[in-house]
Amino acid sequence: GENVEQHPSTLSVQEGDSAVIKCTYSDSASNYFPWYKQELGKRPQLIIDIRSNVGEKKDQRIAVTLNKTAKHFSLHITETQPEDSAVYFCAASMRGTDKLIFGTGTRLQVFP
Amino acid sequence: NAGVTQTPKFQVLKTGQSMTLQCAQDMNHNSMYWYRQDPGMGLRLIYYSASEGTTDKGEVPNGYNVSRLNKREFSLRLESAAPSQTSVYFCASSELFTSGSGNTIYFGEGSWLTVV
Numbered sequence: 001g002e003n004v005e006q007h008p009s010t011l012s013v014q015e016g017d018s019a020v021i022k023c024t025y026s027d028s029a030s031n032y033f034p035w036y037k038q039e040l041g042k043r044p045q046l047i048i049d050i051r052s053n054v055g056e057k058k059d060q061r062i063a064v065t066l067n068k069t070a071k072h073f074s075l076h077i078t079e080t081q082p083e084d085s086a087v088y089f090c091a092a093s094m095r096g097t098d099k100l101i102f103g104t105g106t107r108l109q110v111f112p
Numbered sequence: 113n114a115g116v117t118q119t120p121k122f123q124v125l126k127t128g129q130s131m132t133l134q135c136a137q138d139m140n141h142n143s144m145y146w147y148r149q150d151p152g153m154g155l156r157l158i159y160y161s162a163s164e165g166t167t168d169k170g171e172v173p174n175g176y177n178v179s180r181l182n183k184r185e186f187s188l189r190l191e192s193a194a195p196s197q198t199s200v201y202f203c204a205s206s207e208l209f210t211s212g213s214g215n216t217i218y219f220g221e222g223s224w225l226t227v228v
Binding site: 001006009032034042043044045046049089091097098099100101102103104105 | 143147153154157162170202208215221
């Protein structure tokens with residue numbers, strides 16, 4: 001079946017450094033790729049998304065890139081801050097539906 | 113506008129007991145979901161409903177049943193709870209993007225369920 005692999009599972013960076021989280025997906029028909037941030041004890045919330053007709057999207061310090069040929073997409077956070085510390089999930093849509101398959105998450109810790 | 117609300121927030125069950133998790137959304141979305149979240153496993157889809165009166169199995173449906181009561185409400189029932197169902201459960205909703213692809217999923221605050 002469809003699956004999404006996410007790496008790394010944990011990531012520690014110094015404040016001000018960049019962080020990159022990578023995901024691969026299996027379903028070539030997937031066409032929607034969101035990223036969610038989940039703080040401890042809270043619900044996941046969308047931070048950025050990209051559709052298959054776009055290669056890159058940026059929103060202030062965060063950006064997402066998509067390589068449809070390789071079935072890879074990545075989240076880039078620049079100038080990290082302690083409040084960026086959270087678990088980040090990537091996801092990919094299942095063919096022809098609005099169902100999402102999620103990656104297993106990356107715990108990002110930003111040290112002051 | 114409360115978004116997605118789910119109850120209860122916390123529940124402890126004994127093995128074999130039954131319970132229903134309630135969920136309602138006020139965003140007029142057609143699609144609703146139930147996910148479970150376990151450490152290291154991410155968010156896994158239990159059941160999905162594309163519209164009122166329709167439901168579909170997700171990745172991990174065994175041991176669960178759902179009811180799409182109307183457009184607003186989507187409940188999840190555990191008929192005979194097992195320790196393996198100890199998890200955090202999230203209800204969510206979304207609207208299908210105009211091109212037929214996925215769209216933003218909005219999550220409820222979660223329900224922490226422990227089965228002893």
